[in-house]
Amino acid sequence: MSVFNQSRSRIIRLIFLLAFVVIIIQLFYLQVVSDKFSRLADENAILRKTIYPPRGLILDRKGNAILKNVLTYDLMVTPSQAKGIDTVFFCRLLEIDTAEYRKRIVNAIIKNKSFRPSVFEASLSPQKYARIQENLWRFQSGFYIQERPIRSYPYSAAANIFGYLGEVDTNYLKKHIEDGYVSGDYAGMTGLEASYEKALMGERGMQVLLKDNFNRIQGSYENGALDVEAAAGSNLYTSLDIELQQLGEKLMSNKVGSIVAIDPKTGSIIAMVSSPTYEPGYLTGPERRKHFSELYTDARLPLLNRAVNASYAPGSTFKTLQALVGLGEGVISTTTTFSCSGAFYGCGSGKPMGCLDPGTYYLKTGITHSCNTYFANVMQRVINNPKYPNVDSSLRAWNNYMYAFGLGHRLGVDVPTEQKGNIPTPEYFNNPKRFGPGKWNFCSFRSVSIGQGEVTATPLQVANEMAYIANKGWYYIPHIVDSIEGGDKFGLLDKYKQKVIPMNLADSIFEAVHDGMQGVMESGTGRGSKIPGIVVCGKTGTVENYANIKGQLVKQPNHSFFCAFAPRENPRIAIMCVVENSGRFGGTYAGPIVSLMIEKYINDTIDAKRKPLEERMASINLIPPLMKQKMRTKDSLQRVKEEEKALKNELKIIKDTLQSEDNLTEADIRAGKSSDNKQPRDTQHKKPVKTDMMAPEKQKGSGLNKKDTASK
């Protein structure tokens, strides 16, 4: 029998061999032919962790850190290891109840699984931090404290300049595809944080780590051979004077408008106030999102940087530039006189422009007393200059002056969202929708001569004009950052190093305008803003404006404008201030504010005699009536929303208690409930509220597109 079956031993061996061959073929396929498994294994086990360097600081002209990083402490929890602690004691330390504790643990597990750490409480207050730190050993391994740097603003000022950090969204990621952001990162969204993002962010590092099946870190990969060190962000050195900035924000509190102050010699911005503003620390930390939406929907538009992102008709401050054009074109001399009998009749008697003080003026007194008739005549001569064949070319010549003075185009300041302003061009008037070719002359736009009508400028542009006039014919592009620690690697500052000399005008021309502006402060419209011991050249402006309310132009209180530079010889500051819809004149509010700013900057202090003026200016509330109305509207809308929310809650409670009664539908409850509420709610809606006024864009539109027309 044994012999009979001998051949079967060979068959058995063959079966063994076959099975092994099949296995080896599969192994060959898995290990040698296919390469996807190594990649899958790496995806499983390798974690690339980004190391975030500390962001750069921002320093002011005296070397104070005005924007820096502070560490906050987050309490972290690993739920799977947090069992068996004294929960009651723990909750007492954190001032929460045990229900809240359970809720947070459950949230942590949902968010990050129970074996990975999540934030239990972000940014511990100093008291809680101390209490927890002391007792941390009791809760060890389940809880630990993690440091996290956040932005801090020691002077609580200049929110509009610094901007804020925000989480990058998909749009941002698309735009900055080569900069290595990933979702969840923070980047500068506005202000210097955005303009200098590249310098401030530093260079990110990379740690290549090994992780296990629960994503727990197991150590570094290849002993850190592939790791990349992080390089800290560069500090930014600015010429901001943080005390001046604080003073400006104080003076502008409860007003709408802005102040821009420039060092004319360098173009460095010394202060840039936009009011209303917000506490910059408001947009850091755990409640960032909530605060942001509050600010975003605030009717006062605190997130709008009015210094660069709002443009106004410059009003009478524009006259200084018209004097330059007149003298530069040679159509007037410093001794040319025009007289005003009460209004400008150069265009017939249709709708004359009035002037306040009738009389006869030459250039200096024309500026000093801000005579409308004088400058209407000057511009009329410029436009009707026989040197040019037609109004198109003469207006274009006038445009070139305006562009040279920095108007009608973006200056290129290093704060984002700068606007262009507007200078009317021949093309604009040639548009058939406006006048059409050949159908216009100087009289069609005569109000431009006194800075009303089609001309608009941003506060920054007006301040830059002052620097241009102070320097007698040149300026540097205004900028906040003077230098970057470790050099300007990205060429961000190149354009601020070049002196701009747009056209050649004789010094004598500027001297004449300086004379007029000095006169403004000594005997003219700005005499109320004199500063003892400092020769200031200034110019007032009172800007008429209209708001578009439901398709109708409604006249609003005047904007108060003031611009100046000081001292006249060897100027150190060029400054402008606008107080929106304050009513009265440029010399009433903007003038004193500018004088206080100049005094503070040049004398480093405000004279005790002028302290009461400072306090008075700071305490005046000049919020425009239209804005107040919008705020009220918003408040009442919010109240309606809250009521709605309360009603919903009530509904839920009713539903919970009545769950057994199937026939009672939600609609029934709502109907019953709202009939109860009818009386009080109706009274509230008596005045129909236009909800579209609420949307921030709309507000912006209606706020800034105010039509400005002729005035002094």
Next chain:
Amino acid sequence: MNDRNPAISKGIDWSLIGIYLLLVAIGLTAIFAATYKEGDAFFQSFLKFKTDYSKQLYFFGISLILGFFILLTDSKFFSATSNLGYIVGIFLLLLVFPFHSRIKGTESIIKLGAFNFQPAEFCKIFVALALSKYLSRPETDFSKTRSQLIAAGIVLLPAVLAILQKETGLALVYFSFFIVMYREGLPSVILLIGFAIAALVVATIVVAPDTLAIILTIIAAVLIYIYWRQIKRRRRILTTIIFLWVLCVGIQRFAVPYIFKNVLQKHQVERIYDLFGKDNPYLENGESETAEEAKKKKESGSSYNVRQSKIAIGSGRIFGKGILKATQTRFDFVPEQRTDFIFCTVGEGFGFMGSVVLLGLYLLLLFRIVTVAERQRSTFSRCYAYGVAAVFFFHIAINVAMTIGLAPVIGIPLPFVSYGGTSLLTFTILLFVLIRLDADRQMVLR
């Protein structure tokens, strides 16, 4: 036989012992690689019996001592006690039912103090011995159907008990003893029928039921057409073809679904379907999974094991990542990697080369055992040797095949390499009894 006091080493097949030691060494290395964590107190762990690799080393020590005692034993002892052993084995298997401990999904383990004792594992030895004993009886005529049925009964009784203990994997091992019976004269037809049924079952799983029924019908029709002339002369051929057709369609339409629905457990059916990349169609109403559930199951279930295991082995490439640099196995991505999936550690750490070396070693072991078997003069020893070869072969082939996605995950260990005291002891005893028997091959045992 004249030598009254033979040296214990006389006649011992040293090559088997050499292969055995090599395999155990590879196993210890693999377990170490899979479970060693940075900073483990290396030497302390041995003293304290704490880590898996130190435990396995102790089991190895115990195995060696046991092996030594086996070599000291008179070879007649094994044949004399084999029937008694079988009865004890079955008794132990029955003992499990009232006394089993609650350990994840199995009812086959008895806890004795610190040791987990799994009779279904041990029982292989007794079955191998008892089957050999039965086949080597002078009165057994294995060409008779009755003897064949009795032999099958000896093998299948513990298998049935193992299935009742929810250890389908261990139960399947007993089917490997049919190789022994084949060697001893079981008609080839039975083996062919076995393969045919297996092929039909696989086809049932892979091909849609109606399609398969049509295919079977076409095959039957083609056969009738081919044999038409013979059929005219002999009607029996037609009857046979029709009978076979009815049988096949019956298996495919009713028997397989019945077994999948009522005999096998849900997770086992799932594993079988996973292997072919299909969803289990035998879920009851209301149990049908949504796509999401199915995906979740894929993440956590047995297909996750196989996927991670394939990633581990595949990422080893040709030469492997090196013993402590294998990320898949070091960081626990592969579940059960020290026991049933230990082959991953080898595949990832030592690559294709290492895997082929290990498999070569196994093949050498199997061929050596077959050689040893064929040189026996006694039927008992030869049958026993084939039994050992069959059990080893089944374990090795199925275990490795399941780690590379060629066989369903049935959870049986890799001989000498997988972590586990019981399995190491069982395989050691199996092998050393063979070595002892082989050393006395000049004697004719009954």
